[in-house]
Amino acid sequence: MISQKYKKMLEGKSVIRQLSEFATERGKAIGYENVFDYSLGNPSVPVPREFTDVMIEMLKEKNPAELHGYSPSLGIPSVRKKIADSLNKRFGMNYTENHIFMTSGAAGAIAHAVRCVSDAGDEILTFAPFFPEYHPYINLSGAVLKVVPPNTEDFQINFTLFEEMLNEKTAAVLINSPNNPSGVVYSEETIVKLCDMLKNKEKEYGHEIFIISDEPYREILFAGVKAPYVSNYYDNTLSCYSYSKSLSLPGERIGYVAVNPACKDSEYLVSMCGQISRGIGHNCPPSIIQLAVAEVVDLTSDMSIYERNMNLIYEKLVELGFTCVKPGGTFYIFPKALEEDAKVFSQKATKYDLILVPGDSFGCSGYFRMAYCIDTEKVERSLAALEKFIKSEYGI
Amino acid sequence: MISQKYKKMLEGKSVIRQLSEFATERGKAIGYENVFDYSLGNPSVPVPREFTDVMIEMLKEKNPAELHGYSPSLGIPSVRKKIADSLNKRFGMNYTENHIFMTSGAAGAIAHAVRCVSDAGDEILTFAPFFPEYHPYINLSGAVLKVVPPNTEDFQINFTLFEEMLNEKTAAVLINSPNNPSGVVYSEETIVKLCDMLKNKEKEYGHEIFIISDEPYREILFAGVKAPYVSNYYDNTLSCYSYSKSLSLPGERIGYVAVNPACKDSEYLVSMCGQISRGIGHNCPPSIIQLAVAEVVDLTSDMSIYERNMNLIYEKLVELGFTCVKPGGTFYIFPKALEEDAKVFSQKATKYDLILVPGDSFGCSGYFRMAYCIDTEKVERSLAALEKFIKSEYGI
Numbered sequence: 169m170i171s172q173k174y175k176k177m178l179e180g181k182s183v184i185r186q187l188s189e190f191a192t193e194r195g196k197a198i199g200y201e202n203v204f205d206y207s208l209g210n211p212s213v214p215v216p217r218e219f220t221d222v223m224i225e226m227l228k229e230k231n232p233a234e235l236h237g238y239s240p241s242l243g244i245p246s247v248r249k250k251i252a253d254s255l256n257k258r259f260g261m262n263y264t265e266n267h268i269f270m271t272s273g274a275a276g277a278i279a280h281a282v283r284c285v286s287d288a289g290d291e292i293l294t295f296a297p298f299f300p301e302y303h304p305y306i307n308l309s310g311a312v313l314k315v316v317p318p319n320t321e322d323f324q325i326n327f328t329l330f331e332e333m334l335n336e337k338t339a340a341v342l343i344n345s346p347n348n349p350s351g352v353v354y355s356e357e358t359i360v361k362l363c364d365m366l367k368n369k370e371k372e373y374g375h376e377i378f379i380i381s382d383e384p385y386r387e388i389l390f391a392g393v394k395a396p397y398v399s400n401y402y403d404n405t406l407s408c409y410s411y412s413k414s415l416s417l418p419g420e421r422i423g424y425v426a427v428n429p430a431c432k433d434s435e436y437l438v439s440m441c442g443q444i445s446r447g448i449g450h451n452c453p454p455s456i457i458q459l460a461v462a463e464v465v466d467l468t469s470d471m472s473i474y475e476r477n478m479n480l481i482y483e484k485l486v487e488l489g490f491t492c493v494k495p496g497g498t499f500y501i502f503p504k505a506l507e508e509d510a511k512v513f514s515q516k517a518t519k520y521d522l523i524l525v526p527g528d529s530f531g532c533s534g535y536f537r538m539a540y541c542i543d544t545e546k547v548e549r550s551l552a553a554l555e556k557f558i559k560s561e562y563g564i
Numbered sequence: 565m566i567s568q569k570y571k572k573m574l575e576g577k578s579v580i581r582q583l584s585e586f587a588t589e590r591g592k593a594i595g596y597e598n599v600f601d602y603s604l605g606n607p608s609v610p611v612p613r614e615f616t617d618v619m620i621e622m623l624k625e626k627n628p629a630e631l632h633g634y635s636p637s638l639g640i641p642s643v644r645k646k647i648a649d650s651l652n653k654r655f656g657m658n659y660t661e662n663h664i665f666m667t668s669g670a671a672g673a674i675a676h677a678v679r680c681v682s683d684a685g686d687e688i689l690t691f692a693p694f695f696p697e698y699h700p701y702i703n704l705s706g707a708v709l710k711v712v713p714p715n716t717e718d719f720q721i722n723f724t725l726f727e728e729m730l731n732e733k734t735a736a737v738l739i740n741s742p743n744n745p746s747g748v749v750y751s752e753e754t755i756v757k758l759c760d761m762l763k764n765k766e767k768e769y770g771h772e773i774f775i776i777s778d779e780p781y782r783e784i785l786f787a788g789v790k791a792p793y794v795s796n797y798y799d800n801t802l803s804c805y806s807y808s809k810s811l812s813l814p815g816e817r818i819g820y821v822a823v824n825p826a827c828k829d830s831e832y833l834v835s836m837c838g839q840i841s842r843g844i845g846h847n848c849p850p851s852i853i854q855l856a857v858a859e860v861v862d863l864t865s866d867m868s869i870y871e872r873n874m875n876l877i878y879e880k881l882v883e884l885g886f887t888c889v890k891p892g893g894t895f896y897i898f899p900k901a902l903e904e905d906a907k908v909f910s911q912k913a914t915k916y917d918l919i920l921v922p923g924d925s926f927g928c929s930g931y932f933r934m935a936y937c938i939d940t941e942k943v944e945r946s947l948a949a950l951e952k953f954i955k956s957e958y959g960i
Contacts, residue, residue, distance in 0.1 A: 169681070169683075169735070169771045169772055170680060170681055170772075170828070170829045170832065170833065170836065171679060171680055171681065171682065171683055171836065172683070173683065174679065174680065174836040174839045174840055175829075175832055175836055177836075177839040177842075178832060178835050178836065178839060208634075210629075210633050210634050211629065211633075212629055213629065214627070214628040214629050215628045215629075215632055220623050220624075220628060223619075223623050224620055224623050224624065227616050227619050227620050227623075228616075228620065231610070232610040232611045232616060232812070233606075233607065233608055233609065233610050233611075233812060235815075236611055236812060236813045236814070236815045236816050237606050237607075237814060237815050238604075238606050238814045238815050239815050271845070272668065272845060272846060273845075275845040275846070276845035276846065277845070278845060279843075279844055279845025279846075280845065283567060283570065284566060284567055284570065285565070285566055285567065286567065287565075287567055287568070287569065301842060304839075304842035304843045305842070305843070305845065307843075308840075308842065308843025308844070309843065339565070375565045376565055376566075416628070416629060416632060417632045418632070418633060418634045419631075419632050419633050419634050419635050419848075419850065419851025419852070420632050420850045420851060420852060421848065421849070421850050432566070433566045433571075436566060436571055436574060437566065439574050440566065440567065440570040440571055440573075440574065443570045443573040443574060443700075444570055444704075446573075446697060446700035446701070446704065447675075447700050447701070447703075447704025447705065448675055448704070448844035448845065448846070449667070449668060449669075449671040449672035449673070449674060449675025449676065449701065449844065449846065450668060450671070450672065450675075450844070450845065450846060452815075452817065453817070453850075454815065454816045454817050454849075454850045454853060455815030455816060456815070456816060457850060
């Protein structure tokens with residue numbers, strides 16, 4: 169018989185998917201350039217030229233049997249070394265290649281990190297608003313995701329509720345800063361308070377509580393914003409990274425887990441990731457992409473466009489009277505909807521060809537997400553549609 | 565606390581890994597060209613030139629944000645369509661793109677197929693000799709792998725023992741033909757008998773028993789050998805394919821699950837694979853590799869070298885008095901060792917710089933595997949070492 173567990177999952181249809189389908193259909197009718205699709209976090213800026221050049225050079229020059237040969241299951245050693253060196257230089261860490269496990273993007277990184285530090289029934293806490301795929305990432309591993317309600321004041325952590333939810337079954341805390349969907353960057357004050365609380369609880373419970381730090385937006389920071397590197401504050405940290413956003417390579421599935429060398433049992437964790445891989449059918453990210461990324465490990469795509477887009481949208485939202493925390497990074501913004509039910513608000517917006525994602529699935533109802541990884545020219549045109557929408561529907 | 569389940573897995577050290585490490589060390593001492601390393605199934609012939617050309621062309625011509633953008637979670641529709649069309653043409657099937665799920669190689673394909681058709685505690689049967697990674701593939705999914713002992717006569721199926729092991733908990737049967745490690749291709753008679761037995765048991769038990777057909781060596785067939793396409797004989801078949809061997813792309817992690825359209829619940833299975841993905845951190849194989857493979861879907865690397873190598877080795881083995889079933893495909897051969905314990909036999913072989921893998925981990929003690937995906941010139945040189953080994957150690 170087919171698996172009833174996975175068949176049942178087919179019943180839920182994601183709101184983002186429905187909106188995306190609407191956008192596609194509408195695009196066919198009026199031209200996709202006229203649909204202001206803020207639904208998907210697919211980077212709009214190209215990968216640095218250097219990446220393409222090194223790919224072409226390898227394809228031309230290298231022995232294909234070697235180039236496309238099996239990668240060791242933990243990743244190609246020279247690639248892991250370059251990543252470790254780059255992190256050490258930037259964040260003052262002391263990673264070696266033995267602390268880096270190559271993965272299929274951040275999804276793969278989290279899949280491994282969660283299995284490393286939890287057993288069936290353990291709890292993993294995360295903070296709303298949060299990326300909805302955390303549900304399947306965690307719950308299908310056997311652990312249980314628990315969501316701490318949001319602090320809508322500034323989208324830092326709601327520490328009061330967090331402390332109430334911590335308990336002996338808490339194996340790890342999954343954080344995401346810069347944050348999808350809020351765009352907010354956790355301040356140093358937030359990180360310090362979080363780490364202090366966890367250190368105390370580790371003592372109280374007599375076991376480690378790991379931080380799984382989901383960092384795909386680490387490089388997308390706006391003027392004047394600093395993002396604390398979590399491992400600098402907390403030993404038991406596994407950093408999950410993806411090049412999907414910083415190098416605009418989401419389709420090529422490449423990222424890593426970086427295990428803090430000061431972490432409890434750090435000498436086992438990367439090898440354990442290799443064992444976990446055997447059960448989930450992952451055998452490293454593609455070899456050629458590993459090798460190419462290693463050559464551009466200190467580069468990023470041109471992120472300035474995202475900041476320009478953010479400023480345009482943020483200013484217009486404020487002008488129109490929205491309550492909105494200004495993003496410190498990412499390509500997301502998460503304003504408060506103008507009526508209680510953000511699903512109704514988003515539905516109305518589609519009449520103006522604006523695709524806005526209600527915040528409910530991010531664990532934060534009454535808000536909506538805009539993913540502004542689109543052309544600035546289109547952002548500019550969308551603002552007139554936004555103004556028309558608000559004035560027509562809400563009389564503001 | 566770190567997961568004790570995965571930490572415990574670190575204790576077992578694979579014999580193949582140990583042999584491979586010996587080969588590396590020995591290679592440093594005497595030159596790798598002088599180590600006759602038959603341990604690893606890493607293809608030695610290059611990918612077809614057309615693949616490299618199409619990769620370079622896409623990198624030069626395509627918009628990088630599109631080229632490297634997210635693939636839909638089931639795979640790129642045009643790629644799935646080309647694969648379906650190719651299979652239909654070759655095997656008289658009626659797949660559409662909706663029956664093809666793109667995966668990270670055969671490992672990824674099996675990870676999804678197993679989860680599709682089993683729940684925790686269900687049994688999956690396979691036939692020795694078998695690929696040892698089936699243990700983690702199956703057992704870490706929650707199902708339980710049961711191994712039917714080998715038919716060492718010809719390495720077809722031991723039907724007597726198979727029938728004894730079938731029971732109401734049998735959710736699927738995992739087969740691999742052409743077979744790693746034996747090189748044997750299941751005959752049409754074997755496939756028909758297997759399918760008839762399963763159809764009867766399906767009726768008896770009142771539920772489906774799926775065949776998961778692991779087919780990475782499907783294209784590596786020697787002169788005069790025909791490999792039945794399992795879906796032509798059995799409706800409830802999921803074919804798991806990888807381009808690792810046929811296109812010599814093991815590092816690029818690309819393959820698929822093809823769901824027989826006549827399969828029970830076939831309309832759900834590919835979408836269910838998409839749901840399974842969410843839990844195991846897989847989000848499609850790399851986009852650029854999907855697109856490039858689709859352009860060479862009917863090509864293979866030059867497989868003639870493997871047949872030449874097989875004939876050289878097989879003839880020498882027979883001449884030296886080995887009992888050996890002649891392979892019908894793959895790049896493996898699985899002779900009987902000249903003493904009861906193949907581990908001791910393999911250990912002695914290393915004195916002659918011959919790296920042979922004992923059959924114990926393949927579920928068939930007393931035999932050993934040679935992976936002859938190496939240069940023919942090296943195969944030729946190795947035969948003198950083999951002869952010296954046998955004459956010196958066994959006086960033959």
